[in-house]
Amino acid sequence: MTDDALLDVLLAGGRRQDRVTHVEHLPPRAAEHADWPRWADPDIVAGYRALGVQRPWVHQVTAADAAWSGRHTVLATSTGSGKSLAFWLPALSAVRAGVAAGGPTGGGASPFRRATTLYLCPTKALAADQLARLERLLAAASVRDVRVATCDGDTDPTERRWVRDHADVVLTNPDFLHFSLLPGHARWDRLLRGLRYVVVDESHAFRGVFGAHVSLVLRRLRRLAAQHGRAPTFILASATTADPAESAARLVGVPADDVVAVADDTSPRGRKTFVLWEPPLMPGVAAVLPERGAEAETAAHEAPMSPTHRTATAETADLLTDLVVAGARVLAFTRSRRAAESVATTVHDHLEAVRPGLGAQVAAYRGGYLPEERRALEEGIRSGELRALATTNALELGMDISGLDAVLIAGWPGTRVSLWQQAGRAGRAGTDGLVALVAREDPLDTYVVHHPEAVFGTPVEATVFDPGNPYVLGPHLCAAAAELPVRGDDLPLFGPGTAAVLDDLVERGWLRRRSSGWYWTHAEPASRLTDLRGSGGRPVQVVEAATGRLLGTVDAAAADSTVHPGAVYVHQGATFVVDDLDLEASVALVRPRTVDYGTWSRWLTSIEIRGVRAERRVGPMTWGFGDVDVTSQVMDYQKRRLPELTPIGGEVLDLPPRTLATTAVWWTVPAELLAAADLADGDVPGALHAAEHASIGLLPLLATCDRWDLGGVSTALHPDTGCATVFVHDAYPGGAGFAERGFALGEQWLRATRDAIAGCGCSAGCPACVQSPKCGNGNHPLDKAGAVGVLDAVLACRDAEAAPDHAVPDRPVTPEG
Numbered sequence: 001m002t003d004d005a006l007l008d009v010l011l012a013g014g015r016r017q018d019r020v021t022h023v024e025h026l027p028p029r030a031a032e033h034a035d036w037p038r039w040a041d042p043d044i045v046a047g048y049r050a051l052g053v054q055r056p057w058v059h060q061v062t063a064a065d066a067a068w069s070g071r072h073t074v075l076a077t078s079t080g081s082g083k084s085l086a087f088w089l090p091a092l093s094a095v096r097a098g099v100a101a102g103g104p105t106g107g108g109a110s111p112f113r114r115a116t117t118l119y120l121c122p123t124k125a126l127a128a129d130q131l132a133r134l135e136r137l138l139a140a141a142s143v144r145d146v147r148v149a150t151c152d153g154d155t156d157p158t159e160r161r162w163v164r165d166h167a168d169v170v171l172t173n174p175d176f177l178h179f180s181l182l183p184g185h186a187r188w189d190r191l192l193r194g195l196r197y198v199v200v201d202e203s204h205a206f207r208g209v210f211g212a213h214v215s216l217v218l219r220r221l222r223r224l225a226a227q228h229g230r231a232p233t234f235i236l237a238s239a240t241t242a243d244p245a246e247s248a249a250r251l252v253g254v255p256a257d258d259v260v261a262v263a264d265d266t267s268p269r270g271r272k273t274f275v276l277w278e279p280p281l282m283p284g285v286a287a288v289l290p291e292r293g294a295e296a297e298t299a300a301h302e303a304p305m306s307p308t309h310r311t312a313t314a315e316t317a318d319l320l321t322d323l324v325v326a327g328a329r330v331l332a333f334t335r336s337r338r339a340a341e342s343v344a345t346t347v348h349d350h351l352e353a354v355r356p357g358l359g360a361q362v363a364a365y366r367g368g369y370l371p372e373e374r375r376a377l378e379e380g381i382r383s384g385e386l387r388a389l390a391t392t393n394a395l396e397l398g399m400d401i402s403g404l405d406a407v408l409i410a411g412w413p414g415t416r417v418s419l420w421q422q423a424g425r426a427g428r429a430g431t432d433g434l435v436a437l438v439a440r441e442d443p444l445d446t447y448v449v450h451h452p453e454a455v456f457g458t459p460v461e462a463t464v465f466d467p468g469n470p471y472v473l474g475p476h477l478c479a480a481a482a483e484l485p486v487r488g489d490d491l492p493l494f495g496p497g498t499a500a501v502l503d504d505l506v507e508r509g510w511l512r513r514r515s516s517g518w519y520w521t522h523a524e525p526a527s528r529l530t531d532l533r534g535s536g537g538r539p540v541q542v543v544e545a546a547t548g549r550l551l552g553t554v555d556a557a558a559a560d561s562t563v564h565p566g567a568v569y570v571h572q573g574a575t576f577v578v579d580d581l582d583l584e585a586s587v588a589l590v591r592p593r594t595v596d597y598g599t600w601s602r603w604l605t606s607i608e609i610r611g612v613r614a615e616r617r618v619g620p621m622t623w624g625f626g627d628v629d630v631t632s633q634v635m636d637y638q639k640r641r642l643p644e645l646t647p648i649g650g651e652v653l654d655l656p657p658r659t660l661a662t663t664a665v666w667w668t669v670p671a672e673l674l675a676a677a678d679l680a681d682g683d684v685p686g687a688l689h690a691a692e693h694a695s696i697g698l699l700p701l702l703a704t705c706d707r708w709d710l711g712g713v714s715t716a717l718h719p720d721t722g723c724a725t726v727f728v729h730d731a732y733p734g735g736a737g738f739a740e741r742g743f744a745l746g747e748q749w750l751r752a753t754r755d756a757i758a759g760c761g762c763s764a765g766c767p768a769c770v771q772s773p774k775c776g777n778g779n780h781p782l783d784k785a786g787a788v789g790v791l792d793a794v795l796a797c798r799d800a801e802a803a804p805d806h807a808v809p810d811r812p813v814t815p816e817g
């Protein structure tokens, strides 16, 4: 189908024309080819030819050449630009070169010269997908002497031994390195002694706290490889990001000058039509559906207020249905697991109404499903047996699924990098593709669909993470010491704060200091001190009580608000009710029950300043940045009938408080500013709370995170500052750099916040301005006009240097040093 025809389907013969806020036509691009490198193994080249790659693209050869010559290399190009050729060509050629030279094949006591490659990617699913593609290539090349295998937490001991003894290419994830391969490095001697390449695929996914963890895992790997006599070359494949060399260098732990960045995409591209879409206003009562990004779930509830836009979820379900009926193959990306389930269920019902049996062509896809389930769904959409998947960002990475007719994106996916990754699944060379971004009722979404330049005129972000976060660094230093005592020489590898963190670990009894270095002397494996996913604990398993069947998992940090006793849990359209949540055992027991309501929990939050790292006075008000303790406790939940969300009762809960030690930015509003804003005492909490919500919604425009990476607290009198204060904090132990960015760009941030609230057409506040989908207090109290007044008063404060910049940044956001 042409993109014009697809767009006609979306517009429904003009009926939905007024929902389009912008149409961008992205022109096609012609391919630029290059010759195969002379060093490339002829059989592997023949294999690629047999698969239809007659000549590689220029960017593939440029990157492969750099890697072959031993330079660390990052290839940052679009989805479908053949990045894997750029790393498999040198990696497989290296193995084959060893074979041709008659090198030993491993095992025994021979001098191990055969080149090995370690391939790392963010998920097991992606590694399995790469393995299948690699096996296809080797079969097409009729190459039988290169042994490839995946190895991860699911691999059984016998298989693991085979991989250790024989595999030339091992596909795995950073978690397996952290928990198994690095602690057991002596057993992986053959692999490490031959280690020529380390491939890091989808490297832009390693950002935030996860990125900090992975960067330390890679430093541990480099240290152990050196111990086994190797200094491997790193090849990173990334989405298009700003400053790829800088991010790659920080991830690997080398100077940026040591990394060759290849970012000129020479793959061909079809015509693509990109539509920005705002769902219509709904008359009467409406409310926010709870949504939570990044593969987690939470709950919230809303006091219905003025008319709001139709939810992105409902709108996307309609558009998806029409596209499937028209014969298109479509992916719909949602911001939450719950939304993915909801879209799939709604579309299923719509399709059944069109023609019985048609409903089987749509399914939901998300993290928390079991691997076999996910494999079957991937195969279904690839083969065309399924026409549509409603998916979380679990499908954003890697997976060999592209060339779809259309991609619907229900809600701003958090970063421009994610947006383009998701959009890249639509169309392929020679065919058209349609992409629609459907706005949610959210300050950032609303801002973006009315400011196309924020999407099309602004470069993508740099990948931000901080390997120096002591909460992340500490456990990795313990793990490193357990693998091989840490010597003074190792300190530069782990960064400038290392000595101080080591002192602290010694003082707390984790490490022992001897003249020769730092030692781990506990019986427990040091790698157990942390996982890499930043969720702050084991995921909670959701288990059907009667059968013991594992339905899925929920992030530990979200468990008390989503799978508390009485909560409704949805899995592939079936509803379950939680009977029991055991936080010690990380298990929630559920039973199937058909219910017509959803559950929304409420919690109390308080914040305490532990240390001020930076302060800035602007007239009478103060900006602060520092360490805080955020304590929250889930108190109760409400039941609301679906879909109209009428309250039908609730229960008080008895759950323990949780404390998060993290970093926050804060700004104060002393009494004279409250007076200037003309606020009565009773109006202050609502005004601050509304300003807090909106500012959390807007910070992701400046700080390359999304609102689920943040939290906030506002109070009319805070004991640590002595006056009215708004806090916005990182949602991760030790912080993640986002709040710090808010501190650095404070005036610009609050200016955008003020404009987003004042520019919203609602009367008393809505989800597009001051309501929040993750408010622990049911969005109460909120005072929209008061928020604008407070922000005007604060922004009127000037000091000598303060010259607020009105514009959205037109340059990439770079990481803070």
Ligand SMILES: [Zn+2]
Pocket (backbone or CB within 6 Å): 760, 761, 762, 763, 765, 766, 767, 768, 769, 770
């Ligand atoms: Zn509004």
Ligand SMILES: [Zn+2]
Pocket (backbone or CB within 6 Å): 689, 693, 772, 774, 775, 776, 777, 779, 780
């Ligand atoms: Zn709130």
